[in-house]
Amino acid sequence: MxxxxxxxxxxxxxxxxxxxxxxxxxxxxxxxxxxxxxxxxxxxxxxxxxxxxxxxxxxxxxxxxxxxxxxEYQSRRVEIYDAAVERLKAARVLYACYETPEELDLRRKVRRTRGLPPVYGREALTLTPEQVAEYQSDGRKPHWRFLLPNFTSDPLQPERTEIHWNDLVRGEETVDLASLSDPVLLREDGTYLxxxxxxxxxxxxxxxxxxxxxxxxxxxxxxxxxxxxxxxxxxxxxxxxxxxxxxxxxxxxxxxxxxxxxxxxxxxxxxxxxxxxxxxxxxxxxxxxxxxxxxxxxxxxxxxxxxxxxxxxxxxxxxxxxxxxxMPFSEARDRLIVLGVSGDKAEPFWLAVRGNLDRLADAVQWWRILGDGPQEPPELSGEDRDFLREAFDLLPEEPWNGTVWKDWTGKIREATGRKGKALFMPLRLALTGQPSGPELADLLPLLGREGTLARRP
The missing domain is CATH 3.40.50.620 (HUPs)
Structure with missing residues (x-):
């Protein structure tokens, strides 16, 4: 199976x-x-x-x-449902009902006042041929209910009838059919519930x-x-x-x-x-x-x-x-291309910025910063501006390798005496315009010496 x-x-x-x-x-x-x-x-x-x-x-x-x-679409399978209806009618477990919604609502209210559950009382089973003919002459069309097997011989005398199953999620489950109304299977207009x-x-x-x-x-x-x-x-x-x-x-x-x-x-x-x-x-x-x-x-x-x-x-x-x-670059690559992130720098760029993203599309902001520089000139104090000019004078010559950031900041620290946030924050603002973001050690090789110098205040 x-x-x-x-x-x-x-x-x-x-x-x-x-x-x-x-x-x-x-x-x-x-x-x-x-x-x-x-x-x-x-x-x-x-x-x-x-x-x-x-x-x-x-x-x-x-x-x-x-x-x-x-x-599959159920709207294309109506003939199969029609055949099932005929089987249920032949078995006498599908019966016609002529009550209006208003009449049904009133009956439920009456049952509640009598302390009874508001289930359908199967009044349609007691209709005489004359009553049915009168309803039909008035233009009423029936809806059809499934007769629940919750009685021994008289459907007007339902009794507790338990349906059991071993639920895949919930374990043993039980439903008492006597506590339920016979469900409507077919509406007055012939459509199925x-x-x-x-x-x-x-x-x-x-x-x-x-x-x-x-x-x-x-x-x-x-x-x-x-x-x-x-x-x-x-x-x-x-x-x-x-x-x-x-x-x-x-x-x-x-x-x-x-x-x-x-x-x-x-x-x-x-x-x-x-x-x-x-x-x-x-x-x-x-x-x-x-x-x-x-x-x-x-x-x-x-x-x-x-x-x-x-x-x-x-x-x-x-x-x-x-x-x-x-997320590996192989998984992100095609979506990044759609966003305009492509070329030889795309993979090292993705590996540099992904740890700072909430959404993949947020990479676009950092791609633009990498290519065009900060969107707005960073706000710098006069002291920080002087510091940065001195720092950019110390930028190492190419070729660059993976240690260029460490080498550069080491020279800056030795020349200026700055360290920690006082050293790194002005550099970050000058290079990206943002107070936080990807590791500058990863971004600097992507900028290159010319791109880095272009951000000198």
Whole structure:
């Protein structure tokens, strides 16, 4: 049996780091088990789903390093769902309901006042042919509910019926079907809600493991019952904890909070996103991983906490800096070329500045300083200006080697008596215009003698 997983978002917005967590959990699980990854778009909500959002989700996944084995769209598979509906009707476990939303809301309120759970009371099962005909003559169209198997003989007398499964993340889980309403599978307009297409696709596509957020735990009880009604073996389920903002708020595609697109545009590296998205809220220490293969070695679904995990963007920037500071030139080269950093000096330049960058794009500022000098003339005291003029007179002749900075500052110290900050800060300001930055010992050979003299005050 080939392990087969799926990531099945609705293409109704741009995915955020919480969605990426689910995608990565599935991808890494497939990677560790030499399995298949299906990208499935649950786009049955035609009014809100767009191809633009589907394309953006695929782009974000590719950016993270996730490349699906196949991509499917539920909107193109309606005939398969229609056939499943006919099977459920023939089995008498799908029944027509004619209540309006207002009537259903009133019934829920009445049940609450009576101390009963606000679940659907299956009143539609008691309708007479005459009542159905009257509804139809009034122009009402039915929605269709799945009859949960939570009764012995009389569906109007539900009884505790437990659905059990061994959750890949949470361990033993139980859902009581008697505590739930029969789910609506088909709307009045003939379009499908999430539940039926999801189950039918999992059956048809051979999905062996469903890994998703723990907001679906209750849904799983219903879906297992639906798998069984369609005479299929349910997959293994796993429900990971959800990510929230640092203040505890949930993430949403609609608001765009912490979207993958916004993080990418902010210069965050994909492995910084992936490392934090996967490891936060687990027993593993959160640290940057160089690639998804390495991250897979630290991934264990069972190591995930049952409590929600708070996502702190500040931690993301810490991970991002760690990645940049250790990024080899071979990995950065093509992106640096796009930014205008190229030529013989590009590699030694990158190795000199990477330890001072928050984002790869920040290298451009130092490239400009290297080529054009400080953007603004440094503010120097008269004493420091005199010191620098004397210091530049002591600049060694070429050819230069790796010790030129040490040789030069040694001569300056001997000639002027300055040392420490009093010696180094004026030199740094004259050469870069910045009070801090890369090691001048690394920058000086890149400037060359002529470039260095050009910065003499």
């Amino acid at each position: 080939t392990v087969t997983v799926r990531f099945a978002p609705s293409p109704t917005g741009r995915i955020h780091i919480g969605n990426a967590r689910t995608a990565l959990f599935n991808w890494l699980f497939a990677l560790n088990n030499k399995g298949r990854f299906i990208q499935r778009f649950d786009d049955t909500d035609i009014s809100r789903s767009t191809q633009e959002f589907a394309d953006s989700i695929l782009y974000d996944l590719h950016w993270l390093g996730i490349f699906p084995d196949v991509t 999430y539940t039926l297409p999801s189950v039918v696709d999992d059956i048809e596509m051979g999905v062996t493991h469903v890994i998703r957020g723990d907001d679906h735990v209750t849904n799983t009880g219903v879906q297992i019952a639906l798998f069984q009604a369609l005479e299929a073996v349910p997959p293994v389920f796993g429900h990971h904890n959800l990510l929230t903002t640092a203040s505890g708020e949930g993430l949403s595609k609609r608001t765009g909070a912490l979207s993958i697109e916004s993080l990418r545009e902010d210069g965050i590296e994909p492995m910084a996103v992936a490392s934090l998205a996967v490891l936060v809220g687990t027993s593993e220490n959160v640290a940057t991983m160089p690639d998804l293969a390495e991250l897979a070695g630290h991934f264990d679904p069972a190591a995930t906490s049952k409590s929600a995990a708070k996502f702190d963007p500040d931690e993301l920037f810490v991970l991002n800096r760690a990645l940049i500071h250790h």
